[in-house]
Amino acid sequence: MNTVKATESTLIASKQKINHGKNSFLNRTALGIMYVFLIIVAVFQIFPIVWLFLFSLKNNQEVFNMSPFSLPESPKWENYQKVWTEGNISQYFLNSVTYTVAAVVLTVVLASMVTFAITRMNWKGSKLVLGLFMVGLMIPVHSTLIPLFNTFTKVNLIDNPLSIILAYTAFNLPITIMILLGFYEALPREVEEAAVMDGASINHIFFRITLPMTAPVMATAAIINMIYNWNEFVFVNTFISSDHFKTLTVGIQNFIGQYTTDWGAIGATLVISILPILIAFFILSNRIVEGLASGSVKG
């Protein structure tokens, strides 16, 4: 960590060109322009989603003949009822929940065990194993798709939810270990030392002492995993063929095909598919923000 040294030299360099002029009017105008700019970006980010919600409550006449900014005359909640009961949306929804939960639990438990073994236990290959997991971050899913398809076909896991859950787990282990790593390294060793003195076994230490202490970071990692799994598309699209095993992302893709002209129904389907994540975000936004940041910055 030569941060301080480096910045000192940067500071000295920047001292050469000192500008003492301060103009509060100019500063305030600049701030105003900045705000306008930031708000325009925010509108650009959020407006398409608001528009989606608006047209999910309209009928075609309102969508096509009225201003896209107009509110629906009387909200057509029946669009939601219709797509939920017609077709398989509720089944897709249930599948998404099942695969997501199963893969998240498996990933977080396995990643915790690996991170514990790497950060708390002493052995020669720990750096190498950690390296293997970290290189996994750089490997494109598409480069593994054909062999995975082939292997799953051979072992009868094609069109089987297990293929999806295993694939999600394997591909999310690297990022999850990365998120857990910093937290584990910062955990004090005294508690574990005391437990060893008392004659506790490693399993006892891990499951009863360390794991509960890491609950906050496990929650963060679980949420990041949940977002990835809920939104995943390629694996389900490739490995699953029966309708009753499909998830929302692939299901809505097919479902929308039947409703090419009914924008209200399409809008309602899309809103149903994104709502769980949006609700999670409103409740847990700080944790999600932390997790996304810590998961990527450490690379």
Add this chain to the structure above:
Amino acid sequence: MNKVMSNKKIIALYITPALFLLVALIYIPIVQTGYFGLMKWNGIGEMEFIGLKNYTHLIQDSLFWKSAYHSFLLAVFSTLSLIGYLFISIVLAGKIKGADLLRKIYLIPMLLASVAIAQLWLKIYHPTNGILNNILVSFGVENPPAWLAEPKIALYAIIIPIIWQYAGFYILIYYAALKNIPESLIEAAKIDGATPIQIALKIKLPLIMNVIKVTIVLAVVGSLKYFDLIYVMTDGGPNNSSEVMASYMYHKAFKGFDFGYGSAIGFFLLVICLVITYLIRKLTVQNDDIY
């Protein structure tokens, strides 16, 4: 203590399940991809060894190079957009009111499924009923383009929602990094009379250079393997004008049943991603001494 914490059996027990999944579902498949690339194979029947034919064909395949060029364009635009994200983050991190709320609004598209985003933008770009052409018509544009149906525009029309999707993610990363800079450094520079622009360029940017490096790798590699929006919005069309490497691989293997050639493309994609990651890290290594 050391003795208990060096228990080989327990270590093996803790790492084996995860390591097994990693090796079985990621490492063995990437080796197999290279191997399948040497085969003539329709995915169901027998494989026939044809040596490097798939790879030599790949080098001469103008459609492949077209899709590689599109992936490259996507990488260039994604990397350029990082400059905008960095600027926004510097403004946001400058202790302004509402920064937290704005940052969260920016992030929302990142949370949504690519398929939902793709369907939504299909509606935005719809030639007659889409919101974009509605707005253009209300401003007096007589014949607005049919965005995704025009070969010259389609790729760019998809790059915009991709940039939209990831904006919040990169802003978040930069924001977190900028917030980690010790306040005292900024204060010292202010006392010396440095302007906000000088502080941004000479103090903040050098200090987060490592994070910028990581985001460049993420943006470039992420672009090279990008697939979802393209698959749903145009499926590479019209007339291959928005085909990228990953969608080309998917078409060859899972729609054209040429799994050998698809594998060769997949292997090429892997090599290119690893080489570019390595090169970017190598080229920017002089900044390592800051951290």
